[in-house]
Amino acid sequence: MRSLPILGFVVVVIGGPTACRDDTPGSGIVLRVSDWGSPAVESAFMTVERELQEGFERRHPGVRVRKEQIPGPGQYAPKLCMMHVAGSAPDVMHLDASSAAIFIDNGVLLDLAPLMKNDPTFDRSHYFENVLDITRRGDAFYSVPLDFTPMMMYYNRRLFDRAGVPYPKDGWSWDDFLAACKATTIVPAGARQPTQYGYNFENVMPFWMPWLWTNGGDVLDPTGTRASGFFDGPASVEAMRFLTELMVTHHVAPTLAERAALGGDAFLNGKAAMDLKGHWMLIDYRARGLDVGAVSLPSRTGRPVTVIYATGLAISRHTRHRELAWEYVKYMTSAAVQIKRVASGLAISGNRQAAAHYAADPADDVEHAFLRAVDYARPPWGSRVENYPYCESLGEEMMEDILYGATSVEEAVRRTAGLMDAVLSP
């Protein structure tokens, strides 16, 4: 008898939380949707998203959309993987193209092709084909595009005007780029380092990898199984040497230490004339009052090239609400919803009609430059090769070695290509 209160306490402690679950029978269907956003830093955007979700809930009485946010760099993919392994993956997932392969190639996601085919209200031609194909495997489709951005070269018009340098144009070369960098770099007399740089180099591989492509090089072979012969190939090595020389030889881009001293993003702070970034930065540039233009990357091959990063909506293979999840995907990627969703300028809508809505002004050359890039942009390796995010971390460590002068470009690249091969080997 004396043990009864203790037993009761144990029952309450263990049973209490179970009894408090909010998806008990009778409370309607809860559709779980995951993304990597954080209400703390993107409150305005999240408010819009919540309003759009409420619109979906009104169309489907008895259904509640529950957003599961997993913020933090590098947290989203591991958490989703664990949720999948534990059998508790969300019904709908925001899928980042740069790490999509890990989910697609391991059976985490539902093939949407049958749903697309059997749904007369869905039309694939409403979406940018290039973007839709990022998560395509043969006839199988694993996501519907929400939004995307090609990486483009931004330039600060005011700094170009001040230096008397004409704005760059599509089809420009590395030599044109270097000349513009030199012309816009300002070193005051007697100063040890520039107060303004031509280019804001950032050691984030997704930001500098497209330079390899502009010289005809690449990170991996076309099958995505080997880095040696490509990452350490002459064209790639030359591209990486060109980048490092911008900092070390020409002093037209801040070194890693100088960049930190400038307070981070030198372009955003108005202390660099050019930067290679995506559409999302427009929000910050406009907030800071920067007058920016956008142009394709300078190329040595005569052909424009860049990488396209995208977000799509995917459905878990184990969802219990397949039809409802598909309805949600269609709703969120529809033109009417997308026009509201991308109003902030965070990215370009994957829906052609919504994208055209924001490119209606012929004078908006930035938006048009981004849209032109869709035709020639390539998908990121992470959408094809599941271990590629680890290769990127190796690439960033390598670039650090080079920039601190610990090793030559050739030696660092050769060694890193070997490490990448080991990571990619089955």
Place this chain on the structure above:
Amino acid sequence: MKAQGRSSGSGYLFIAPATVYLAVFSVAPVLFAAYLSLHRWHLLKPDHPFVGLGNYRALLANPLFRNAICNTFVYVAASVPLGVATALAVALLVSRPLRAVGLFRVLYYLPAVCSQVAISMVWIWILLPEVGLINYCIGLFNRALVSVGTTFGADLAFLRIDTSTDFLHQPGWAMAALVAMSLWIGLGPRMVIFVAGLQNIPEVLYEAADLDGCNAWQRLRYITLPQLRSTMLFVVVTTTIAAFQLFTPVYVMTRGGPQRTTDVVSYHIFKEAWLKFEAGMAAAQSYVLFAMIAAVAVIQFALMRRGMEREDVQ
């Protein structure tokens, strides 16, 4: 007999939650990790082939893992002696009958109750070039030099210190910065344990030493330190174990860089598990870390026990 049986039944009921908790969240994962380490276990792949000691052989042949082991030992070798010595020094200070000593104890303990992530963010700012607290103070020093030089007509420019040092991005400085931060974070708990140890030393020993004419150093050398032996052993072993498991500051502040100089074993395990999803290899690395910690702890116990026995003989 009946009463005794009922009593032991209640006892089992009381220890049941903790036992179940330990079994489910500590013992079972440790055993499962051993099982994982013997398999090629990708988190999302259906096949998990048995590879025996293959994972261990592969990681010991991996130069990046060997580098992580070296970095870990460098960190332990620097942070443990400095951390213990600093904590002992502060404990000796706050054990004196000073005014507002309670306030000092709280202040020294404060970092221990803060989130390591929050502390790491603050230290990122402290260590920034030019605008960070350390470089800002160096700048003040440089300006003071100029003033002194102007006043006395001397050229003191050669004494100026560079304020653009990026402590977290320069290979020579990053590990030192982590060690400095660890002293600050770990100071409070270690200090409290030393203070407790100091309070257990009988006052009569110090009175006898005073009568014998001992100075402060002799009191410390021949009374305080010998009386703190068991406390010291506890602090050294727990500090060493914590140092081997360094993770949060590396994750927040350096991400293993620059040039992998702060890529310690715990962070390496994290990357193996959550960037490559290779749970088998990560488990093998965890067991290597466990073996390192166990070996060092055993050596520490043996050395300190031998020291105690030697002093007892004397």
